Every structure is written in structure tokens, then in C-alpha cells.
Amino acid sequence: MKRVKRALLIYDIMCQWHKNLPDRVAESGYLEISDGLHILKAIGDWHVNGHVLPCEYRFGLAFIDGIGIIDGEVMETLWSVLNKISQTTWGATLAHRAEILDDHMNHSNWKKLVGVGEWDHNFVSTDIQFLL
Numbered sequence: 001m002k003r004v005k006r007a008l009l010i011y012d013i014m015c016q017w018h019k020n021l022p023d024r025v026a027e028s029g030y031l032e033i034s035d036g037l038h039i040l041k042a043i044g045d046w047h048v049n050g051h052v053l054p055c056e057y058r059f060g061l062a063f064i065d066g067i068g069i070i071d072g073e074v075m076e077t078l079w080s081v082l083n084k085i086s087q088t089t090w091g092a093t094l095a096h097r098a099e100i101l102d103d104h105m106n107h108s109n110w111k112k113l114v115g116v117g118e119w120d121h122n123f124v125s126t127d128i129q130f131l132l
Contacts (some may be wrong), residue, residue, distance in 0.1 A: 002032050008067065012047040015055045025044055061081045078108055 011017050018041045025031045033039070043051065043059040051059075061067050085104055089097040 001037075004034065004037060006038045008042060008064075010042045010044050010061075010070070012043060013042060014041045014043045014059050040067070042067070044070065069127060078105055081108065 009018075021039075022033070025033055041059060042061050042064055043055060045061055048056050048060045061070055082101060082104060085100070089100050092100060113123055
């Protein structure tokens with residue numbers, strides 16, 4: 001991560017959540033923020049519309065210099081894949097259906113995690129929901 005200069009964190013309640021981020025990182029034995037890392041804080045387009053107007057100007061993706069249009073929230077990016085496996089859940093109980101979908105979403109996150117070194121090191125766009 002030393003070569004990463006900027007990171008984009010997108011979270012539904014970033015306007016409140018970011019206030020304690022440095023304290024949370026400092027208290028953790030596992031997390032650190034690299035020196036010189038500039039963290040861009042944002043709220044996804046769908047969620048920012050439900051916030052007060054100042055949140056939209058401060059955290060809306062359209063108002064952050066250098067940020068393009070994001071193709072959706074985390075869950076929406078999984079829908080095309082989940083639609084393909086949805087037929088396998090039809091006969092499952094509610095609990096088993098949740099396990100099947102969880103397994104597929106965890107596999108998707110695993111693929112993202114092991115491919116993290118393939119990202120452009122000049123700018124890393126990371127959705128905070130993926131990190132939690």
C-alpha cells in the first residue's frame with residue numbers, strides 16, 4: 001500500500017462515520033493509514049439523495065474532483081451473478097437460501113481480495129462495505 005497515494009471510501013453514512021475513523025484505526029492493532037495517503041470520502045449516489053443537501057455537496061460522487069460514475073452499490077454489482085444461481089435456491093428453506101447467497105457473496109469478496117494486487121496503484125477505489 002506504500003505506493004497508493006489516494007483511496008476512495010464509499011459508505012452510506014460517511015458523513016458521520018468518517019469523524020471517528022482516525023481514532024478507530026489508532027486503537028486497532030491491525031490497521032494503519034499510510035503516511036501521505038489521501039482518503040477521499042463519499043456516499044454512493046443512491047444513498048446520498050436521502051441525506052440533507054450539504055451532504056450531497058460534500059460527499060456526493062458527482063462533486064468529488066477526479067471521480068467518475070460508479071456502476072452501483074456493492075449489492076447491485078453482485079446481482080447479475082446472483083441471478084444466475086437464484087434458481088438453485090428455489091427449493092431451499094429461508095435459512096439455507098441465505099447460506100447459499102452468503103457463500104456466493106463471500107466467494108465474490110474472496111476473488112476481489114486475492115486480486116487486489118492487480119489494481120492500479122496510483123488510485124485505488126475501495127467501497128468500505130467490502131472492507132467491513
